[in-house]
Amino acid sequence: MKNIEKDYYYWKEMVSDTTLQKELQSIEGNQNAIKERFYKGLEFGTGGMRGLIGAGSNRINIYTIRKVTQGLAMFLNSSLVTTKNSVAIAYDSRHMSKEFALEAALVLVQNGIKAYVFENITPTPLLSYAVRELGCTAGIVITASHNPKEYNGYKVYNHHGGQITEGLATAVITEIEKINDPFEIKVADQLEAEKADMLFFLNDEFMDTFLDKTYELILNKDLLRQSAGELKIIYSPLHGTGLVPLTKLFNRSGFSSLCIVEQQAIADPTFPTVIYPNPEDQAACVLALQDAKKHDADIILLTDPDADRLGIVVKDNCGEYIQLTGNQTGALLIDYILQMRQQNNTLPPNGVIIKTIVTSNMGVEIASRYGVKYIDVLTGFKYIGEKIAEFELSNEYSFLFGYEESYGYLIGTYSRDKDAIQVALVLAEIALYHKKNESSIYNRLLQLFDEVGYFSEKMINIQLDGLEGQQKIIDIMNNLRGGSYEWLKPFGILAMRDYLYSKELDLCSGIETRIDLPSSNVIYFVLEEGTWCCIRPSGTEPKLKIYLGVKAKTSEASKERLEKLHEAVFEFTKSYMVV
Numbered sequence: 001m002k003n004i005e006k007d008y009y010y011w012k013e014m015v016s017d018t019t020l021q022k023e024l025q026s027i028e029g030n031q032n033a034i035k036e037r038f039y040k041g042l043e044f045g046t047g048g049m050r051g052l053i054g055a056g057s058n059r060i061n062i063y064t065i066r067k068v069t070q071g072l073a074m075f076l077n078s079s080l081v082t083t084k085n086s087v088a089i090a091y092d093s094r095h096m097s098k099e100f101a102l103e104a105a106l107v108l109v110q111n112g113i114k115a116y117v118f119e120n121i122t123p124t125p126l127l128s129y130a131v132r133e134l135g136c137t138a139g140i141v142i143t144a145s146h147n148p149k150e151y152n153g154y155k156v157y158n159h160h161g162g163q164i165t166e167g168l169a170t171a172v173i174t175e176i177e178k179i180n181d182p183f184e185i186k187v188a189d190q191l192e193a194e195k196a197d198m199l200f201f202l203n204d205e206f207m208d209t210f211l212d213k214t215y216e217l218i219l220n221k222d223l224l225r226q227s228a229g230e231l232k233i234i235y236s237p238l239h240g241t242g243l244v245p246l247t248k249l250f251n252r253s254g255f256s257s258l259c260i261v262e263q264q265a266i267a268d269p270t271f272p273t274v275i276y277p278n279p280e281d282q283a284a285c286v287l288a289l290q291d292a293k294k295h296d297a298d299i300i301l302l303t304d305p306d307a308d309r310l311g312i313v314v315k316d317n318c319g320e321y322i323q324l325t326g327n328q329t330g331a332l333l334i335d336y337i338l339q340m341r342q343q344n345n346t347l348p349p350n351g352v353i354i355k356t357i358v359t360s361n362m363g364v365e366i367a368s369r370y371g372v373k374y375i376d377v378l379t380g381f382k383y384i385g386e387k388i389a390e391f392e393l394s395n396e397y398s399f400l401f402g403y404e405e406s407y408g409y410l411i412g413t414y415s416r417d418k419d420a421i422q423v424a425l426v427l428a429e430i431a432l433y434h435k436k437n438e439s440s441i442y443n444r445l446l447q448l449f450d451e452v453g454y455f456s457e458k459m460i461n462i463q464l465d466g467l468e469g470q471q472k473i474i475d476i477m478n479n480l481r482g483g484s485y486e487w488l489k490p491f492g493i494l495a496m497r498d499y500l501y502s503k504e505l506d507l508c509s510g511i512e513t514r515i516d517l518p519s520s521n522v523i524y525f526v527l528e529e530g531t532w533c534c535i536r537p538s539g540t541e542p543k544l545k546i547y548l549g550v551k552a553k554t555s556e557a558s559k560e561r562l563e564k565l566h567e568a569v570f571e572f573t574k575s576y577m578v579v
Contacts, residue, residue: 023055051064060151073113079171128385229256233301310427377517453552454555457549498522522535530551
């Protein structure tokens with residue numbers, strides 16, 4: 001049993017950082033505040049950890065950073081994947097990101113591991129690229145992605161450049177758990193580390209070669225050479241890392257009518273113009289929409305702080321701007337990429353797209369028209385990166401595109417994580433292509449709906465904070481496994497997939513089959529008429545995530561069925577929300 005009060009006073013005694021010491025002093029006697037900071041250690045899950053910045057074992061700070069890095073170093077040195085271990089480290093524009101990156105580097109150096117740290121804030125996909133280019137054993141990114149300003153995080157990458165999955169994560173966690181006292185972890189001296197050629201700082205060279213490879217993803221270079229300047233684009237980096245690489249790339253590609261949202265151009269850890277720096281959030285688009293209307297822009301592009309997620313806003317046929325969902329954007333990308341590759345005779349016979357289980361099937365139906373197969377993976381882009389690495393060895397499939405509904409996409413495999421920079425370029429190409437053909441992205445989306453069906457999706461986040469919230473999440477998942485899904489009967493339950501136990505139960509025949517995916521706390525209901533519902537706890541936040549998807553012959557029927565499904569979910573979950 002964790003002795004919360006004892007831990008609090010020990011931290012209060014040992015912490016040397018002035019800011020953290022002030023925080024600990026300010027909460028003395030406040031049992032709730034102490035409990036929230038010390039009732040557990042900040043968890044390192046598959047891929048890394050994320051949490052509030054602050055003092056305590058359940059906060060992200062230099063001491064929790066040191067602890068996970070020491071565990072990673074112990075794992076790397078015990079496994080010795082290469083003759084000499086090295087790690088590339090990047091960080092975004094958040095509070096303490098640069099400081100945490102340097103702390104991680106100095107812990108690694110103390111353990112005899114060479115560290116490469118980017119000099120400036122860097123997009124996550126560029127870190128993935130650098131790991132591969134430098135031949136590193138691993139990579140680290142300090143980021144909390146699109147979380148609020150109070151958060152930061154720590155993601156770990158393997159030598160393929162993808163986020164680590166269960167096997168490696170479990171091995172790293174085992175080493176982390178051996179560390180009892182984070183205050184005993186030693187760090188190297190920075191100047192001595194640099195003199196010993198164990199600590200290197202990476203300059204713009206990697207960004208330039210990364211952008212060279214990104215430029216090669218253009219499928220119709222003649223189109224861009226002739227007409228790129230005609231497309232009016234509004235872009236916001238949402239105070240993050242995307243500004244420099246995206247503007248460099250677009251200038252090179254001829255998109256001269258690119259306007260930056262000035263209020264959101266500066267990298268700022270306070271994210272002063274938004275509550276959530278998330279391109280999925282409509283509130284994050286307000287300033288970009290103002291600029292779009294002023295300049296009569298064709299499209300709006302937004303990247304999150306570490307520039308791995310991309311949002312796009314387009315004009316409808318009434319001249320109004322509408323935000324596309326991640327599923328719609330993915331479908332449009334698949335449509336264009338496969339069409340162009342077929343025309344260019346570069347579509348391989350063993351081509352494949354990869355999507356997560358909570359991503360719409362619309363893209364699958366588009367791909368099938370080109371004879372392209374698809375593979376489902378668990379939620380998390382790390383599983384897409386894992387598949388790419390597998391195919392690289394087996395040659396079973398040629399990767400064409402990977403995506404998830406939460407605005408993450410990948411085309412070129414020189415990076416093995418979702419990449420907003422490369423997808424922004426291809427989306428601009430798509431917008432230009434349709435404009436030159438006297439159409440639009442919006443019109444093409446409507447055509448696709450007519451061709452393959454009207455797909456609608458919704459994702460519901462249920463915030464359940466603290467110990468009580470954690471227990472409610474456990475109760476909901478247990479009750480579902482126990483048969484509490486009568487609320488779904490009006491939609492015709494065909495099957496229940498329980499990814500925790502890797503099994504699918506056909507509820508019509510009673511036949512049980514095995515799911516060949518890693519174990520994960522996810523429950524997925526296959527319903528009639530292409531409808532589905534998936535429920536899982538978030539791996540990084542105190543939330544229960546519920547995903548809904550429907551398909552119908554008309555837009556109205558699709559929206560109506562989705563709303564009814566949403567109402568059913570609300571009725572099921574509301575009893576758990578009562579305090």
